[in-house]
Amino acid sequence: MPIPLDDDHRALADAVAGLAARYAPLEKTRAAFADLAVGKTPDVWGELVATGLHALHLPEHHGGSAAGLTELAVVAEQLGNALVPGPWLPTVITSSVLAALPTEGPVAGLLDEFGAGATGAVVAGPGLVATTADAGWTVAGTSGPVLGLPGADRVIVRADLGGEPLWFHLTPSGAEVDIADGVDLTRPVGMLRLDGHVVEPGAMLPAPDADRLDLVVNALLAAEAAGVCSWALHTAVEYVRNRVQFDRPIGSFQAVQHKAAMMLVRTETACAAAWDAARAAEQPADQQRLAAAQAALTALPAGVDVAYECVTLLGGVGFTWEHDAHLYWRRAVGIASAAGPEDGWARRLGDAALTGTRDYSFVGEQALPELRARVAAVLDEAVALPDDAVRSDGWAPERGGSRRARLAETGLVAPHYPAPYGLGAGPEEQAVIADEFARRGFAQPTTVIGEWVLPTLLVHGTEEQRQRFIGPTLRGEIVWCQLFSEPGAGSDLASLVTRARKVEGGWSLSGQKVWTSMAHEADWAVCLARTDRDVPKHRGLSYFLVDMRSEGVDVRPLRQATGRSEFNEVFLDDVFVPDACLVAEPGDGWRLAVTTLSNERLNMGATLSHGSAARVRELIESGRCAAQRDDAIRVLGHNTGREMALSALNLRSVLGRMSNLDVGAEISVQKVFSAIAQRDGSRALVSLLGPAGTTLDGGHVVDYIGLPAVLFGGGTIEIQLNVIAQRVLGLPR
Ligand SMILES: Cc1cc2nc3c(=O)[nH]c(=O)nc-3n(C[C@H](O)[C@H](O)[C@H](O)COP(=O)(O)OP(=O)(O)OC[C@H]3O[C@@H](n4cnc5c(N)ncnc54)[C@H](O)[C@@H]3O)c2cc1C
Secondary structure, eight states: OOSOOSHHHHHHHHHHHHHHHHHOOHHHHHHTHHHHHTTOOOHHHHHHHHTTTTSTTSOGGGTSOOOOHHHHHHHHHHHHHTTOOSSHHHHHHHHHHHHTSOSOTTHHHHHHHHHTTOOEEEEOSSOEEEEEETTEEEEEEEOOOEETOTTOSEEEEEEEETTEEEEEEEOOOGGGEEEOOOSSTTSOEEEEEEEEEEEOGGGBOOOOOHHHHHHHHHHHHHHHHHHHHHHHHHHHHHHHHHOEETTEEGGGSHHHHHHHHHHHHHHHHHHHHHHHHHHGGGSOHHHHHHHHHHHHHHHHHHHHHHHHHHHHHTGGGGGSSSSTHHHHHHHHHHHHHHTOOHHHHHHHHHHHHHHOOOOOOOSOTTSSHHHHHHHHHHHHHHHHSOOOOBOOSSSSOOBOOHHHHHHHHTTOSSTTSOTTTSOOOOHHHHHHHHHHHHHTTOOOOOOTTHHHHHHHHHHHSOHHHHHHHHHHHHTTSOOEEEEOOBTTBSSSGGGOOOEEEEETTEEEEEEEEEEEETTTTOSEEEEEEESOSSSOGGGGEEEEEEETTSTTEEEEEEOOTTSOOOEEEEEEEEEEEEGGGEESSTTOHHHHHSOOGGGOOOOOOOOOSSSOHHHHHHHHHHTOOOSOHHHHHHHHHHHHHHHHHHHHHHHHHHHHHHTTOOOHHHHHHHHHHHHHHHHHHHHHHHHTTGGGGGSOTTSHHHHHHTHHHHHSTTSOHHHHHHHIIIIISOOOO
C-alpha cells in the first residue's frame, strides 16, 4: 500500500507517475548521466515546474498551492519509484525550510524565486567556519558532500560562529562548488568551498527550527526510499515469477519466497514510517523529533536492503550496468548516506523516547460526543461496582464479576460485535471507546481464545449457538480453549487425524490434541476433527464445540520452557458431542477455522509484549542496565523504532479500512513484523542486563524464554512468510 490513503492523494500519485513515465524514462536519464553529475537540470524539471509540483507546499502568494508535507511525500515516493533525476528533492527541502521561517529580510524574495522555479540546496553539516568582520561576517572552509549542490540557484548555508550557528543564503559561483563523483548517477553531489566569503547582514537568515528541518529532510528521504523499495520489490517479484531454474520458476523456491516476502514487509514499514513522519508536520516538536528519527531509522536502511535484495534475486543480470537495479540501489545508498549514520538516529530516537511517546490516536477529543458520554457514564458506573472477578495467574481471561457483567450487558466487552452482543462499532467508535477505557486506567476486557471463537459463531453459528455461548463468554462465565494442533499436525493443520464418528443424536470424537493453551481451565473448546477420510484433507474436517467436562476428555498439563504449565495435551476418548454443537455443516471445518480478518479487534496500542521500549526505558531509569548509557539509549532507539513502525502500520491499516482500501496484505505484514520486532527487541533488552541476565530476577530473561508463546500465535514466522509470498505476492507454490 503506497503512501496515499485517500482519493486526492492517489490522484496526485497517479499524476506524478504519469509525468515521470512521459518525461523521465530511464533511457533518457541514462543518456544524461554526465550532465546530471554537474548539475544541469533535466527536461523533467521544466515539467515539474510547469505542473506546480516544485511548489506544492509554498503559500499561494509565492506561487504555490499551500499543500502540506504529506503531499510532498506522495510526490517524493513516486519520483523515487520512477528514479526521476534532477533537483526536485533538494529544492523542495530548501524551500520548505525557508517557508517555515518568518518572512522578514530576504525570505519572501527567496520564496518568490523558488515559486518561480529556482533550484536549491541546504548546506548544514560541519566544515564552514564564520568569523565576525566589519560589515558582517566572513566564512571559510569546505562543507561535506551535499546532494543537489552543483547547479543549485540558491543555497542556504549554516556556518559555525564560535559554537553558534550562522545561517545565510548565497548564490554559488562555479568556483565555490567542488563536484564529487556521486554514487547516485541521477543527481549531482558537491562540496561548498568558501574562502573569506563575505556575508552581508542582508543575506542573513533566521535559524530554522532544528526539529522541523530534520522532519522535512527525513520524511522526504524516507518517502523516496519507500518508492525505491516498491520498484525493487515489483521488479524482483516479476523476475522470480518467470525465471526458470531446475525446471521450476525460481519464485517457487522457499528461500526466494521468504526473501521476497521480507522485501514486502520492509517496503510496507518504510512507507508507513515516511507517512508517519509527514503527518507529524502539524504536530508539536516532541512528536516531530520522534517521527523524524523513526523515518531515518526504518525507511532509509530498508531502501538500501530491499534494493540490494532485488539485485541478488536477479542474479548476474542484476549486477550488469545495463540493468536498472543498480541505479535504484545507488539512489538508496545516496539518500541513506545523506541523512547521516543510522546509529546516530538510533541514539536520537532513544533520547527522544526517554521522555516522550509517539501519539497514534486518530480521533480527537471532540469526536462522537454522544457515544463518548454514553461510554463514560457506563464506565464510571462500572468502576464503582465491586471488582469481584476471578483472575487466573496464567493466560486465561478473568472470570465473571459484577463489573464485567455490566460491561458485557452494555456492549463494551466486544463493541465491534453487532447488537445485542456489541455496539456494531467501526474503527472510529472503537477508538473513542478505547480512549475512555484508557483515561480511567481500565483495561478493556478480553475473552482470549473467545476473541476468535465468537466471531466464528457470529458468522457461522445457529441462533441457538449464539444465544447459548456469546453472552456468557462476554460476561466471563465461559472460558474457551482451541483443540486444533495435534502431534502430527502443527503448521500443516489440515493433516489432523482426530476422528468424529456419527452416532445417534451427535458425534463421537477420538484422538489426541496438543499444545492446547488453557485447556486445564477451559469450560468449552472449539475442536477440529475429521468427519470424512475419503475427500481431500481440507474438505473432510468439521468444527465442533466440546464441553471440556464431558466424559472421555483427559487434560494433561505440559511444562513449558519457562517452567510454567499453561498448555496441555488433551486426549479425547469417545467424547460425545451433540448435533447442536456442530458448527455449520460437516466438512465446513477448514473454512470456519480460517479467522475472518474483518472481525479482528482493533489493536491500536501496538506496544510489544516483549522487548517493549517501556521496559528498556525502565531498565535505563532504574540503573539496572549493565551497558554504557549511550549503548543502552541506542537499544532504546531501535526498540522504539520497531514499536513505532508497528503502530504506524496498524494506524495505516485502520485508516485504510475506513477508506475501504484492501488491507489484506497489511495484516500479514503486521504479523511478521510484530514477531520479528518482539524477537529482536526482547533479545536486545536481555543484552543490556549483562551478568544480571544469568539470573531470572526482574522477569526480563524469563520473558525472553517465553517468546515462542507470542511468536507462534496464528502461525510461525515462516508460515506467515509463505502466506505473504504465495497469497499476497502471487508466487507459485
Ligand atoms: C505457547 C503455545 C501455545 C499454543 N496454543 C495452542 C492452542 O491453544 N491450540 C492449538 O491448537 N495449538 C496451539 N499451539 C500450537 C501452535 O499453533 C503450533 O505450535 C504451530 O502451529 C506450529 O506447529 P508445530 O509446533 O507442530 O511446529 P511444526 O509445524 O512442526 O514446525 C516446526 C518448524 O518448521 C517450520 N515449518 C513447518 N512447515 C513449514 C513450511 N511449510 N514452510 C516453512 N517452514 C515450515 C515452522 O515454521 C517451525 O519453525 C500453541 C503453541 C505454542 C508454542
